[in-house]
Amino acid sequence: MSRFTWTAIALAAALAGCAAPRAVPPPLAAAFDEPYVLATGDRLRISVFGQPNLSNSYTVEPDGRIAMPLVGRYEVVNKTPDQVRTGLEAKLKGGFLRDPNVSVEIEGYRPFYILGEVNSAGQFPYVVGMTAQNAVAIASGFSPRAQKDRVELTRRHGDRIYKSEVPLTYPVRPGDTITVQERWF
Structure with a gap:
């Protein structure tokens, strides 16, 4: 084969490799x-059954926490909504409510x-x-x-x-x- 043919083959092979997505x-x-984990900027809708003063929307702040009455500043970043629910129930059960029923939904991503x-x-x-x-x-x-x-x-x-x-x-x-x-x- 001629030098031109080898050059054309090499160029075609190089371009074919560039054209294919990785x-x-x-x-x-x-x-x-x-599973989806929470991060700064997510907005949560937290409901505590029978406690309208605790049920509200909370935005994950730059430090990765939310500020909730009776609970205080609670770390939620890198947790799933279910992990946050479980943690909030434990915090509220620790002296505030007898048997808290908490739900956590993502209101805004x-x-x-x-x-x-x-x-x-x-x-x-x-x-x-x-x-x-x-x-x-x-x-x-x-x-x-x-x-x-x-x-x-x-x-x-x-x-x-x-x-x-x-x-x-x-x-x-x-x-x-x-x-x-x-x-x-």
């Missing part, structure tokens, strides 16, 4: 499958962020069941220079931060950052 690494997939080649980058309210494609639509669509087949998703899980290229059908969670890259051609 697979989602296991930690990012695992970070999606785990923390926002997600979208950056890069979209028409309106910024912070937006999260909607349950959202995909990366929905997030782009909320940000007024792709800019003319956008790469339109995948996005980069950054997700915090515990103390670690995971970053990966994902397809537009990939589920988004509250607090995720989506970056739409600029296309090369």
Whole structure:
């Protein structure tokens, strides 16, 4: 074969490798499958049966706590709503109420962020069941220079931060950052 043929084959192989999106690494997939844990900015609706003065909406403050009457400042960050319910029942049972019945619901999720080649980058309210494609639509669509087949998703899980290229059908969670890259051609 001629030198031109080998160069063309090498160039085609290199471009084929660039065109295929990377697979989602296991930690990012695992970070999606785990139960939802609370973080700063989430809003909770806490109801204590028979106690209207304790039942209210509480926002997770920057220090990861909520301030609730009789309980005081209670740490909720990195806990599931069920863990918060159990903890609040134990706190209230410890001298305040005989048999507290507490329910904890997520009233509002923390926002997600979208950056890069979209028409309106910024912070937006999260909607349950959202995909990366929905997030782009909320940000007024792709800019003319956008790469339109995948996005980069950054997700915090515990103390670690995971970053990966994902397809537009990939589920988004509250607090995720989506970056739409600029296309090369």
